Amino acid sequence: MSLADARAICPDLATRPADLAREAAALANLRRWAGRYAPMVATDGVDGLMADISGVPHLFGGESGLRDDLQARLEKMGLHATSAIAGTRGAAHALARHGGGIVADGRLAQGIGHLPVTALRVDHDTAEALARVGLARIADLVHLPRAPLARRFGAGLVLRLDQALGAQAEPVAAEQDAPHFGVRMTLPEPIGKQEDVMAGLSRLLERLCAKLAQHRMGARRVRLELRRVDRGTAQVEIGLARPMRDPARIAALFAKDVEGVDSGFGLDELRLSAPVTEPLAPEQIGGSPTTRHDDALADLLSSVGNRIGFDRVLRLLPAASLIPERSFLLAPAAYSTPEPIPHRTRVARPIILFPPEPVTAASGTPPASFRWRRMRFTTLRATGPERITPEWWFDDPAWRSGLRDYWRIETQEGPRLWLFQTPQTPSWASPEAQNWYVQGEFA
Amino acid sequence: MLLRDATPSDPLTLLRARVHEAEGRGRRAFALFQAVRHQGPLVWVLPSHVPELPMLRGLPEGVGERLHVIRPEGEVDLLWCVEEALRSAPIALVIAEPDKPLSLTAGRRLQLAAEAGRTTGLLLIRAGAGSNATETRWNCEPAASAAADSTLHRWSLNKNKRGTIGIWTLNWNGASPAVHMVSEARQRHEPQGSPR
Incomplete structure (x- = not known):
């Protein structure tokens, strides 16, 4: 039914757009859960799961027992699902989408014979062509000679038919589970001293880092959850300036936060996980002085970032723009690498840049004298102008005044300033007609 | 144990493992x-509200x-960042811009951190907001020059715990490590030999 039809029947219909990413995540979770019925479970399309239950049903009291158990549990979860058990993947797929049920061993053709041909996973055109010649059900196809069928409707139909009837093998390709980077430790007696927690943490870290090394990953965030005996939890989370799997260095970053944890009547469970990981190839550690320096610098950035936030530990990166404010970026140092700075342009640039500050009492072009920050300056030498035009493809409020003519002004008082004028500003916009601003200071 | 570095021969070189002020x-x-002039990673601790x-x-x-630019919020975080950076060995120079005058305790702590990490620190302070614990204090002013292609700086060393004070006028264009001292005839303002 289309949405327009549904709206016509029920005007108050509440609709919500499909969230495919979350649906896929939910299906992946369900796939993990379905691991309780079979070792090999794969997702089947966007709305199905396929499990290879060979050798399993007797644990649940037969195939019908297994299916009832599955249906009951899904019902309990609030999911209305249809399930089918058949000897082949194709037959189970077809039956599950047309009512569900169980096909007994060796009775595949009879079990799925009454289903329409669309259940065979054939494309729309083939299904339509089959319907046109009056082949509506799978049972109609089973007895037909294969060669004319393939010649007329393509090899795909025959393949799907063979797969459904078991003439062609089709295994369940279960995808591999993503590795879970988490370890935990349960203690027989509660602990409360900081040294004890750190000792437990270092044991957990060794296991976690071994697991990370096995998968060639490095942690970017590490979370320590501490459970108190009264079921309360405390959580300590740290960030790392670069992917890392060195237990001693990660433990050092935890030391400060573990100190502030309220242990209450004692802690009896530690749980350590790495929620954010990045690939980290095996590398020589602690060898050359350069490596050690890099490590120490990363440790400094980690500890500073954990206290004041990683978005406040920055690095200057060049950007391809002639606009002074956008000619460089302040990027978080933990998530960027230093880039070589392009060759210096012919025109000099100031060492310090700040938002434009208007000058007052400017006289002439370039101003022979002006006041800025309550100081009087007299121009000794002026170099310029250098005209910079705004980037029309960005709407930058600071550049709405149009072109800027930049001047390097050396003053009698000493400071060498970067002034600009906005010649396009209409005179009615600024009554004094002094469009002079200071934006930087030269060395 | 306190390791004393020899006083540098070049008057414009900052003594290593100490904190200086400008x-x-x-500045x-x-x-x-x-x-x-310092080889290695640099850290500039800039309070988040400073527009420059x-x-x-x-x-x-x-x-x-x-x-590396570190932009902490608040004076306590700023001092903590400076101390942490000074304690870290691979950093060559830590530049910081504190808002308030440092207390003697804070200044002394920074000196100890610099000695522990063998790192040089340079605090860019407001005029007259110096700390007694500093090793040297420089007053830096850009100077107007008669020639078109020279950018003169007048850097005067007002306080030096381990040497004489003095005033240097030099031409540094802000791009290369090369500097040219500009000799200027002047009278001695300071008593000979005795550091303040």
Whole structure:
């Protein structure tokens, strides 16, 4: 039914757009859960799961027992699902989408014979062509000679038919589970001293880092959850300036936060996980002085970032723009690498840049004298102008005044300033007609 | 144990493993001049409310790639960041811009951190906001020059715990490590030989 039809029947219909990413995540979770019925479970399309239950049903009291158990549990979860058990993947797929049920061993053709041909996973055109010649059900196809069928409707139909009837093998390709980077430790007696927690943490870290090394990953965030005996939890989370799997260095970053944890009547469970990981190839550690320096610098950035936030530990990166404010970026140092700075342009640039500050009492072009920050300056030498035009493809409020003519002004008082004028500003916009601003200071 | 470094022969070289101060309008140029002379990673601790940013394309050669800008909020975090950076061995130079005058305790703590990490520190302070614990204090002012292609700086050493004070006028263009001292005839203002 289309949405327009549904709206016509029920005007108050509440609709919500499909969230495919979350649906896929939910299906992946369900796939993990379905691991309780079979070792090999794969997702089947966007709305199905396929499990290879060979050798399993007797644990649940037969195939019908297994299916009832599955249906009951899904019902309990609030999911209305249809399930089918058949000897082949194709037959189970077809039956599950047309009512569900169980096909007994060796009775595949009879079990799925009454289903329409669309259940065979054939494309729309083939299904339509089959319907046109009056082949509506799978049972109609089973007895037909294969060669004319393939010649007329393509090899795909025959393949799907063979797969459904078991003439062609089709295994369940279960995808591999993503590795879970988490370890935990349960203690027989509660602990409360900081040294004890750190000792437990270092044991957990060794296991976690071994697991990370096995998968060639490095942690970017590490979370320590501490459970108190009264079921309360405390959580300590740290960030790392670069992917890392060195237990001693990660433990050092935890030391400060573990100190502030309220242990209450004692802690009896530690749980350590790495929620954010990045690939980290095996590398020589602690060898050359350069490596050690890099490590120490990363440790400094980690500890500073954990206290004041990683978005406040920055690095200057060049950007391809002639606009002074956008000619460089302040990027978080933990998530960027230093880039070589392009060759210096012919025109000099100031060492310090700040938002434009208007000058007052400017006289002439370039101003022979002006006041800025309550100081009087007299121009000794002026170099310029250098005209910079705004980037029309960005709407930058600071550049709405149009072109800027930049001047390097050396003053009698000493400071060498970067002034600009906005010649396009209409005179009615600024009554004094002094469009002079200071934006930087030269060395 | 306190290791005493020999007083550097070049008067413009900052003593290693100590914290220094610079004030005046040319203090940021002085900081960049020192940054060029230190090999290794640089840290500039800049409070988040300060609008003046180092402009990457105007920085001296080789400084921009090595520079890390830390922008803490509040004086306590700023001092903590400076101390942490000073304690870290691979950092060559830590430049910081504190808002308030440092207390003697804070200044002394920074000196101890610099000694522990063998790192040089340079605090860019407001005029008259110096701390007694500093090793040297420089007053830096840009100077007007008669010639068109010279950018003069007048850097006067007002306080020195381990040597004489003095005033230097030099020509540094803000790009290369090379400087030219400009000799200027002048009278001695300070008593001979006795450090303040």
